[in-house]
Amino acid sequence: MVQAASFPIQQPHYSLRCPLCDSDYGADPFQLSCQVPHAPALLRAVYSTKTMTVNPRRPGVFQFSDWLPVARWFGVTGKPITYASTALAHYLGLDRLSISFNGYWPEREAYLLTGSFKELEAPTVLARIPEADPRTLVLASAGNTGRAFATLCSTLKIPLCLVLPETSLQAIWATKPFHPCVQLITVGAGGDYSDAIALANLISQMDGYVPEGGAANVARRDGMGLTVVDAALTLGHIPNHYFQAVGSGTGGVSAWEANLRLLQDGRFGRQTMTLHLAQNAPFTPMVTAWQAGYRQITPTTEAIAKAQIDHTAAKVLTNRNPAYSITNGVYDALSATGGQMYSVTNQEAGQAQELFEHLEGIDISPASGVALGALMQAVATNKVSPDDAVLLNVTSGGIRRVQQDYALHYLKSTLAFSPRDIQLDVVQRRLGGDLCKT
Ligand SMILES: *Cc1c(COP(=O)(O)O)cnc(C)c1O
Numbered sequence: 426m427v428q429a430a431s432f433p434i435q436q437p438h439y440s441l442r443c444p445l446c447d448s449d450y451g452a453d454p455f456q457l458s459c460q461v462p463h464a465p466a467l468l469r470a471v472y473s474t475k476t477m478t479v480n481p482r483r484p485g486v487f488q489f490s491d492w493l494p495v496a497r498w499f500g501v502t503g504k505p506i507t508y509a510s511t512a513l514a515h516y517l518g519l520d521r522l523s524i525s526f527n528g529y530w531p532e533r534e535a536y537l538l539t540g541s542f543k544e545l546e547a548p549t550v551l552a553r554i555p556e557a558d559p560r561t562l563v564l565a566s567a568g569n570t571g572r573a574f575a576t577l578c579s580t581l582k583i584p585l586c587l588v589l590p591e592t593s594l595q596a597i598w599a600t601k602p603f604h605p606c607v608q609l610i611t612v613g614a615g616g617d618y619s620d621a622i623a624l625a626n627l628i629s630q631m632d633g634y635v636p637e638g639g640a641a642n643v644a645r646r647d648g649m650g651l652t653v654v655d656a657a658l659t660l661g662h663i664p665n666h667y668f669q670a671v672g673s674g675t676g677g678v679s680a681w682e683a684n685l686r687l688l689q690d691g692r693f694g695r696q697t698m699t700l701h702l703a704q705n706a707p708f709t710p711m712v713t714a715w716q717a718g719y720r721q722i723t724p725t726t727e728a729i730a731k732a733q734i735d736h737t738a739a740k741v742l743t744n745r746n747p748a749y750s751i752t753n754g755v756y757d758a759l760s761a762t763g764g765q766m767y768s769v770t771n772q773e774a775g776q777a778q779e780l781f782e783h784l785e786g787i788d789i790s791p792a793s794g795v796a797l798g799a800l801m802q803a804v805a806t807n808k809v810s811p812d813d814a815v816l817l818n819v820t821s822g823g824i825r826r827v828q829q830d831y832a833l834h835y836l837k838s839t840l841a842f843s844p845r846d847i848q849l850d851v852v853q854r855r856l857g858g859d860l861c862k863t
C-alpha cells in the first residue's frame with residue numbers, strides 16, 4: 426500500500442535524554458525508554474534549535490517542527506489556537522484570561538476536525554515513524570485518541586490497528602469514509618479501557634506490529650505541548666497559570682516541558698507556569714495522591730475504580746494507570762511548578778460547559794468543563810489574581826458544530842474479543858494472517 430504524500434524533514438534535529446541518569450541517545454524513532462536499568466523515567470526530546478522559528482509554509486502542527494521529533498511532514502489541517510477571552514474573563518473577574526482552543530471552530534480558524542487536542546499528538550507520532558517502516562501501529566484508546574489516529578491514518582493510508590472497548594465504538598467517527606488500512610478490534614462483554622490496553626499490548630508484541638507507546642512517546646508529549654508553545658508565541662510571554670483536565674496526565678507533563686523549552690528560547694520571559702490540573706469526581710486518583718503528598722497512587726480495587734468511572738461524565742479522564750509517579754511525570758511536573766490539583770463534580774463541569782457556550786459561543790466537551798470548573802474553584806479561593814496571565818486549555822470543543830456542518834461516518838469493528846480471550850495464544854490464532862495489513 427502506498428501512503429499519501431509526505432515530505433522529509435532534515436535529520437537528525439533532536440536527541441533523546443534520560444532525566445534520571447542523563448544518558449543521551451540518538452533520534453531513534455521507536456525508543457520509548459532509557460536502556461540503563463533503573464526506575465522508569467520518561468525520556469525527553471532535546472532539540473538542536475533553541476530558538477523556535479515558525480515555518481508558515483508547512484501545514485498545521487508541522488509549522489512548529491523545530492520542536493517536534495518528526496522525520497517528515499504531511500498535509501494536516503489543524504493546530505491549537507490561542508485567543509484572549511473577553512466575556513468569560515469579565516465574568517470571572519480576570520483581566521488576562523487566554524483560551525487555548527483545541528477543536529473545530531471555523532470562525533476562529535480552529536480546524537481540528539476530530540474535536541480534541543489528541544489531534545495534536547496523532548500527526549506528530551505518525552510523522553516520527555519513517556515512511557518506509559512496514560509495521561502496523563497498535564493503539565488502545567477510549568475515544569478521542571482513537572478518533573484522531575483513525576482519521577489521520579485513514580487519510581494518509583498508514584496501517585493502524587485500533588483496540589477499543591465496545592462501549593467506545595460510537596466515538597470513532599470521521600467526516601469522510603474510513604480507508605480499510607484502519608482496522609478496529611473491540612473488547613466486548615464488559616471489557617473496559619484497561620482490557621483494551623492489555624489486548625493492544627499483546628498484539629504489539631507480535632511480528633509486524635509496533636506499539637504507539639502512550640505518555641512514553643516524546644512525539645505524543647511534544648505534540649500536545651504545542652498548546653503552550655502557540656500560547657507563548659501568540660501572547661509574547663509565558664502565562665503565569667495553566668489549567669487542564671487530566672486522565673493520563675500526559676498533557677500536564679507536556680505543558681511543563683514546553684515551558685522549559687520556552688525558557689531556554691529566552692524570548693518569552695522567565696516564568697515557571699503553575700500547573701492547575703483537574704480530574705472529574707468521583708474518579709480522582711491523582712488528586713487524592715497529590716493532596717496527600719504522595720508520589721504513589723493508592724491502589725483501589727478494580728470494582729471500586731469501575732464503579733467510580735461509571736459515575737464520571739468525562740470518560741476521557743478515567744485512565745487507571747496515569748503517568749503520575751514515573752520520573753518526569755505528573756508528580757514531578759506539579760512539584761517543579763508549585764502546582765495544584767482539583768476535583769470537579771459532574772454538576773460543576775456541566776455548568777461550566779453551559780457557561781462557556783453561553784459566553785464564548787461554542788460548545789465544549791465535558792473534560793473542558795472540568796478544566797473550567799477548576800479555574801472557577803481557583804478564582805473563588807484566590808489561587809489566581811485578577812491581573813495574572815491565565816491559560817485555560819479547552820482540550821476539546823466544537824464537536825456539536827462538526828456534527829452540524831458534516832455528515833459523519835462510523836468505523837465498524839473488524840474483530841471482537843471478550844476479556845477472557847485476552848491471552849497470547851488466542852490473539853495469535855485470531856490475528857494470524859494479515860488482519861491489520863492491507
Ligand atoms: C485525553 C484528554 C484529556 C486528558 O489528557 P491527558 O492525557 O491526561 O493530558 C483531556 N481532555 C480531552 C478532551 C482528552 O481527550
Ligand SMILES: [Zn+2]
Pocket residue numbers: 443444445446447448459460461463466
Ligand atoms: Zn536513564
